[in-house]
Amino acid sequence: MDTNIEEVEEQISDNGEGTTVSNINNKRPEYKEDKNATQNPILAPYHRSMEEIEKMPVIEKTMTVCPECKLIIQGIIYKDGENVMIRKNCPEHGWFIEKYWEDYDMYMQMRGYNYYGRGFDNPNVVSENKGVNCPFDCGICERHKSHTGLANVVVTNRCHLSCWYCFFYAKEGEPIYEPSVEELRRIFRNLRNQKPIPANAIQITGGEPTMHPQIVEIIKAAKEEGFDQIQLNTTGINLGLHPELAVKLRYAGVSTLYMSFDGVSARANPKNHWEIPLVLDAARKAGIGIVLVPTVIRGINDGELGSIINFALNNLDIVRAVNFQPVSLVGRMPTRLREAQRITIPGAIKLIEEQTNGVIRKEHWFSVPYIGGINKFIEALTGKYGYDMSIHFACGAGTYLFLDSDNKIIPITEFVDAKGLMEHLQNGINEMEGKGYLARKAIAIKTLAGMSRYIDKAKQPKSVNFLKLIGSIILKHDFSTLGKFHMRTLFLGMMHFQDEYTYDIARVEKCDIHYAMPDGEVLPFCTFNVFPEVYRDKIQKEYSIPAKLWEKTHPGWSYNSDKYIRNIKELTAHPLYKKTYGEMIDYFALDVNGGKHVAGFFNEKFAEEMVQLNK
Amino acid sequence: MDRRDIHNKPGYLEELAKESSNEIDLSKEYIKIGDALVRMPYRKIKKVTFTNIKKEELIDIPHAARLQYRLMLLDAVIKARVNYAKGQISIIYNPVGADNIREKISLEELISFLEHEGVHIDRNNMKDEDFDYVEEFYSYAFNPKVIREHPPYGMSIEEWKVRKAELEKEAKEIEEKKLKKFREWQKKYKEEHKDILANMQ
Numbered sequence: 001m002d003t004n005i006e007e008v009e010e011q012i013s014d015n016g017e018g019t020t021v022s023n024i025n026n027k028r029p030e031y032k033e034d035k036n037a038t039q040n041p042i043l044a045p046y047h048r049s050m051e052e053i054e055k056m057p058v059i060e061k062t063m064t065v066c067p068e069c070k071l072i073i074q075g076i077i078y079k080d081g082e083n084v085m086i087r088k089n090c091p092e093h094g095w096f097i098e099k100y101w102e103d104y105d106m107y108m109q110m111r112g113y114n115y116y117g118r119g120f121d122n123p124n125v126v127s128e129n130k131g132v133n134c135p136f137d138c139g140i141c142e143r144h145k146s147h148t149g150l151a152n153v154v155v156t157n158r159c160h161l162s163c164w165y166c167f168f169y170a171k172e173g174e175p176i177y178e179p180s181v182e183e184l185r186r187i188f189r190n191l192r193n194q195k196p197i198p199a200n201a202i203q204i205t206g207g208e209p210t211m212h213p214q215i216v217e218i219i220k221a222a223k224e225e226g227f228d229q230i231q232l233n234t235t236g237i238n239l240g241l242h243p244e245l246a247v248k249l250r251y252a253g254v255s256t257l258y259m260s261f262d263g264v265s266a267r268a269n270p271k272n273h274w275e276i277p278l279v280l281d282a283a284r285k286a287g288i289g290i291v292l293v294p295t296v297i298r299g300i301n302d303g304e305l306g307s308i309i310n311f312a313l314n315n316l317d318i319v320r321a322v323n324f325q326p327v328s329l330v331g332r333m334p335t336r337l338r339e340a341q342r343i344t345i346p347g348a349i350k351l352i353e354e355q356t357n358g359v360i361r362k363e364h365w366f367s368v369p370y371i372g373g374i375n376k377f378i379e380a381l382t383g384k385y386g387y388d389m390s391i392h393f394a395c396g397a398g399t400y401l402f403l404d405s406d407n408k409i410i411p412i413t414e415f416v417d418a419k420g421l422m423e424h425l426q427n428g429i430n431e432m433e434g435k436g437y438l439a440r441k442a443i444a445i446k447t448l449a450g451m452s453r454y455i456d457k458a459k460q461p462k463s464v465n466f467l468k469l470i471g472s473i474i475l476k477h478d479f480s481t482l483g484k485f486h487m488r489t490l491f492l493g494m495m496h497f498q499d500e501y502t503y504d505i506a507r508v509e510k511c512d513i514h515y516a517m518p519d520g521e522v523l524p525f526c527t528f529n530v531f532p533e534v535y536r537d538k539i540q541k542e543y544s545i546p547a548k549l550w551e552k553t554h555p556g557w558s559y560n561s562d563k564y565i566r567n568i569k570e571l572t573a574h575p576l577y578k579k580t581y582g583e584m585i586d587y588f589a590l591d592v593n594g595g596k597h598v599a600g601f602f603n604e605k606f607a608e609e610m611v612q613l614n615k
Numbered sequence: 616m617d618r619r620d621i622h623n624k625p626g627y628l629e630e631l632a633k634e635s636s637n638e639i640d641l642s643k644e645y646i647k648i649g650d651a652l653v654r655m656p657y658r659k660i661k662k663v664t665f666t667n668i669k670k671e672e673l674i675d676i677p678h679a680a681r682l683q684y685r686l687m688l689l690d691a692v693i694k695a696r697v698n699y700a701k702g703q704i705s706i707i708y709n710p711v712g713a714d715n716i717r718e719k720i721s722l723e724e725l726i727s728f729l730e731h732e733g734v735h736i737d738r739n740n741m742k743d744e745d746f747d748y749v750e751e752f753y754s755y756a757f758n759p760k761v762i763r764e765h766p767p768y769g770m771s772i773e774e775w776k777v778r779k780a781e782l783e784k785e786a787k788e789i790e791e792k793k794l795k796k797f798r799e800w801q802k803k804y805k806e807e808h809k810d811i812l813a814n815m816q
Contacts, residue, residue: 070684072677122759128698133680136687137696142762182651190757196765216815223797226790247811251804253797287804380769383782432769440769518654520756534687542656542693542717545641553641 026162066090067500098501103346110367117146117390121195139521148199149512160564175544188225201229210238223253240278246286261292268301274571277580289320306355307602321491328497357594364411368396392507404461415459518543662746691720
């Protein structure tokens, strides 16, 4: 896959005067088919005969769609060696084989945490079809099984970059979708009106949301409507170049930047590598936390997962989390390319283990619904609705890393018996079910007292008393403690969005990342984005303004005037650039963390890049 | 035609040119709801319901769902529902002659589309009526009915009924407290960044 890298390099250097780049990231890397693909063990599950495949052990059956014609068909999830695969047969388009999860043992273990949440008591759509047309009856209907955990609201489809793989922004001549603050306030209110659990966390997204001229007023409106957690999904570039905007956004209520970060090197991250040092600086001064969001593509940036975590640890004063997103291969692409680029949550987790000297191992990760157990326990104790976290176990995973005072990295599951603790809490919840308030409280205290069995104090970070911490969250609901907890830790998340090939309706009906639409509908992420032709693009187009009309009503605007022009020479000459990339500690090579040199560690790549650049 | 291939769609550029040459009165695109001026792509449109559709023409539930998907691919179809069990298709569509700038489709074109999909329409089993997009679709989605109740985990429905008002009041007070705390934080933050925030409310 070196060709991809060369293509990206070409894009970086092919810049006329040698210093500036426009239409950033708009070139699709060329793919040369691997003639030996059938010999490659990673690709082997794609290259078996149907006879062989049909003999493999079936794990479960689900409903899915034909990627070609969207007919709802049965999907069979089966075991192929270490891999969990999905196969489906469309009567018109034949067989489709796809990787579902690259670790059978982990799949079976995480499956145990699956549970149904509560969905909506006031669904925006009620369908007579009783769910049989799902996902084409969406809006959200009464059969959905999770409430909105994170609400995405698109505030513009204009973007200053032109990434080749992105469907979220208006290409030249396409209608412009940019609702007003008043219109957005209605959408926010709709989300806050959800029952029984109003959406409490919102992600303002785009396009590039900072291109909306009233972005500060939008954040202000979201805060006024009662959202606790407001994330801004951004490239960060506008904040890096205009740090005062970061201060205004923080003041208005932005809690976190949800920022694309596909790698530490320029090769892996042509999107915002050069501006990142400025963004970190602006966020630091404004006091905004950052979640780094790498989209992981096999063969493109999968060699930098360890470096990305290390980068986050080096900036732990403002980086709160890294949320890896194994790529969702939506849209048409050559089959062999899809197979080569496919990576699933365990695939990325295994690479992280390799690239961190085994400091972050696969057993350190837990499935997202696992956290739901803690929330259910708090809710049963207090009688106040809590967040459910009832997504499908295969959609997300996470772990917490503690960076201890001696620079030792301690994943939370090193000192917490996660499985045992969850079973213990679940027993407490079961016992509390239907009991009166006082009886529930007594059971809760007994359950809490028993929690110490699941925490190994000798292994916990020196700077943390974990039992005390979790006790104050549960008993006193003191979430400021949680804030401090976050300051000493780095959350690592994995969120694998679906595409037509991996689509599993059992997953989408449990989705809790929703898009709120201008027509009042609410849509799960993988309905909105996998079938844009009937949801995202269709609805946004209805509420858009034709490009030419936009041009007329916005004098001086043109498609090109929106595009950011990068001056690489100026950005690399900035003192922050060298400081950010050139002075990092390699945490995974420290004695306390194993002490071995990590192959291809970023500082070396950076030195090479600087040599190239100086040439 | 996949909407994602929009650039390659035949006639797309012509369509754009047409849009640009039209003198569109944008003010007609907005309505006032309370104090808010909101964009409303449709007002009076149509809803057609076809009943007594032969089940063999719908084939089975998955094919009925795919027909619904295919109907929704049409730009002028706002929503479609294909109910296999009832042998019924209902389509909310933007009819030719509607006073808006969106794509339009006639009833005849819809019927012909369905014929092409193998579904034959008996006009005696068809009801084509006016549909108020704002009142019947948009307003509902923005103010949906409560259809059931879930008590918090651990609590019986009986206890929930008794304590609901008290707990909802508490939840409201918590919301107010949080906003108050945020305002206090804002005040402090503004002081720290007065050079940038001096004029901000």
